[in-house]
Amino acid sequence: MTGKPVRAALLICLIGVAAAFLAACTRAPRATGDLGVIIERAAGRLVVIETTGSTVLARVPGLGDTSHASVVYSRDERYAYVFARDGGLTKVDILRSRVVNRVIQAGNSVGGAISQDGRLVAVANYEPGGVRVFDADTLRQVADIPAVAADGSTSKVIGLVDAPGNRFVFSLYDAGETWIADMADPAAPQLTKFTDIGRLPYDALITGNGRYYIAGLFGEDGLALLDLWHPEAGMRRILDGYGRGEEPLPVYKMPHLEGWAVAGDIAVLPAVGRYEVLLLDMANWREAGRISVHGQPVFAVARPDGRQVWVNFAHPRNDTVQVIDLVSRKIVATLKPGKAVLHMEFTPRGERVWVSVRDEDKVVVYDTATLQPVAELPVEKPSGIFLTARAHRTGL
Amino acid sequence: MPNVRAGQGCGTARTASYMRPAMSKSLLVVVLVMGSALPSLAGEPPRVRQNELLYLLEQDCGSCHGLRLKGGLGPPLLPADIAGTPDAALVDAILRGRPGTPMPPWDVEITEAEVRWLVGRLRTGEVAYDR
Numbered sequence: 202m203t204g205k206p207v208r209a210a211l212l213i214c215l216i217g218v219a220a221a222f223l224a225a226c227t228r229a230p231r232a233t234g235d236l237g238v239i240i241e242r243a244a245g246r247l248v249v250i251e252t253t254g255s256t257v258l259a260r261v262p263g264l265g266d267t268s269h270a271s272v273v274y275s276r277d278e279r280y281a282y283v284f285a286r287d288g289g290l291t292k293v294d295i296l297r298s299r300v301v302n303r304v305i306q307a308g309n310s311v312g313g314a315i316s317q318d319g320r321l322v323a324v325a326n327y328e329p330g331g332v333r334v335f336d337a338d339t340l341r342q343v344a345d346i347p348a349v350a351a352d353g354s355t356s357k358v359i360g361l362v363d364a365p366g367n368r369f370v371f372s373l374y375d376a377g378e379t380w381i382a383d384m385a386d387p388a389a390p391q392l393t394k395f396t397d398i399g400r401l402p403y404d405a406l407i408t409g410n411g412r413y414y415i416a417g418l419f420g421e422d423g424l425a426l427l428d429l430w431h432p433e434a435g436m437r438r439i440l441d442g443y444g445r446g447e448e449p450l451p452v453y454k455m456p457h458l459e460g461w462a463v464a465g466d467i468a469v470l471p472a473v474g475r476y477e478v479l480l481l482d483m484a485n486w487r488e489a490g491r492i493s494v495h496g497q498p499v500f501a502v503a504r505p506d507g508r509q510v511w512v513n514f515a516h517p518r519n520d521t522v523q524v525i526d527l528v529s530r531k532i533v534a535t536l537k538p539g540k541a542v543l544h545m546e547f548t549p550r551g552e553r554v555w556v557s558v559r560d561e562d563k564v565v566v567y568d569t570a571t572l573q574p575v576a577e578l579p580v581e582k583p584s585g586i587f588l589t590a591r592a593h594r595t596g597l
Numbered sequence: 598m599p600n601v602r603a604g605q606g607c608g609t610a611r612t613a614s615y616m617r618p619a620m621s622k623s624l625l626v627v628v629l630v631m632g633s634a635l636p637s638l639a640g641e642p643p644r645v646r647q648n649e650l651l652y653l654l655e656q657d658c659g660s661c662h663g664l665r666l667k668g669g670l671g672p673p674l675l676p677a678d679i680a681g682t683p684d685a686a687l688v689d690a691i692l693r694g695r696p697g698t699p700m701p702p703w704d705v706e707i708t709e710a711e712v713r714w715l716v717g718r719l720r721t722g723e724v725a726y727d728r
Contacts, residue, residue, distance in 0.1 A: 268664035286663050451701030454660055516657050
């Protein structure tokens with residue numbers, strides 16, 4: 202009879218299964234606090250990275266046209282919501298490195314935000330101009346807010362951020378308006394609209410405390426400021442005429458305000474069409490000075506402690522990064538990471554900064570104390586770098 | 598650095614065909630090597646420069662017009678989108694920019710002949726660069 206060998210085989214099998222099960226159980230679960238993603242913009246892929254050893258963990262393809270793609274995180278820091286140019290909204294599980302849900306929600310998009318309670322994801326669209334809001338869990342659409350201005354025209358939407366009170370704030374590029382959408386009832390957003398905020402708002406930010414929304418204007422020298430604690434006071438112009446009547450230079454890459462730097466009461470922001478960053482005193486909203494830099498700034502981002510500001514530049518002067526010391530207000534280093542530096546992201550406590558270098562297909566990690574490169578990773582045409590710590594920061 | 602392939606397609610191989618074989622071969626090499634550094638007879642930029650221009654189009658024009666030219670802050674530039682716009686208007690917009698919009702003038706780094714060639718490629722949609 203064959204009973205004995207079968208039983209023996211079964212036993213070995215069972216032991217094998219039990220061993221595998223135990224191994225799976227004893228492997229420590231992975232947390233996500235030191236993870237992040239980098240956009241491979243030409244390939245439509247995400248690179249999942251970890252910042253403790255500065256290594257690549259995985260790649261996630263299939264994200265569509267990731268020109269100008271950006272990312273927000275779920276409040277548990279596990280899911281990345283990727284906003285792509287082709288209107289794609291993709292939810293990626295970064296622990297398992299795979300797409301869990303994906304919708305094409307519009308024809309042309311520029312970015313998005315996640316609500317304070319983490320339940321809603323909003324996308325800013327160029328085509329059709331407006332904001333669409335989705336259930337963060339299922340990506341089911343819950344609201345559609347067409348950006349039809351007071352004069353009846355449709356606008357592209359830019360500068361979409363989350364604000365306290367489960368609100369979203371965004372601006373209409375063509376019409377020069379800023380809207381607040383209160384999502385208390387997600388299916389019926391309550392809109393508050395501010396008109397005539399200035400010509401061609403191109404990007405906006407909200408301060409880390411969620412109080413001030415500031416839109417940069419392309420069509421004029423100045424920014425538009427909204428105090429969300431006092432929306433009844435309306436929007437007002439700040440740094441009006443900062444160009445002092447000089448003709449601005451042509452702009453070969455739009456500046457970004459999202460990562461703007463705030464150190465104490467001083468905010469540092471890129472001047473449009475000028476080789477300068479502007480210092481803004483947030484106590485009185487007046488100019489506190491300006492610093493000449495290598496080229497037209499694109500991002501000016503502060504190390505989390507607020508002492509250093511790192512600045513990158515527009516094409517064709519984009520092989521350089523400058524480091525400004527905010528105490529002396531002087532440039533303390535001019536670095537050459539390589540051709541076409543597109544983005545910089547600090548680790549949560551600021552000891553390192555990750556720099557994407559598009560034309561050299563690499564990401565360089567710098568030690569922010571020594572200002573020396575400490576790691577380099579091959580990444581194909583990298584653009585935005587997004588670390589999971591953003592999950593807990595208003596406006597990111 | 599001289600890329601012999603760069604001379605292909607500019608018609609020089611055919612013009613040499615009436616010569617005696619030995620002579621035509623050496624002449625052909627000279628012409629092909631020159632072709633990599635000089636504009637071709639048809640007014641096309643050298644192949645290396647063509648690739649630089651297509652890379653610039655995808656990566657830097659793509660910042661506003663989209664990597665796949667489907668539009669963004671700037672308008673889409675696919676063949677159907679520009680079908681109604683004359684060459685002269687497109688060339689002028691690229692060379693001199695469009696005042697009142699974020700479109701900057703590119704004449705600081707692209708010649709008029711190069712822009713005309715680029716507009717030709719936009720018309721046909723053959724805009725992929727060699728990776």
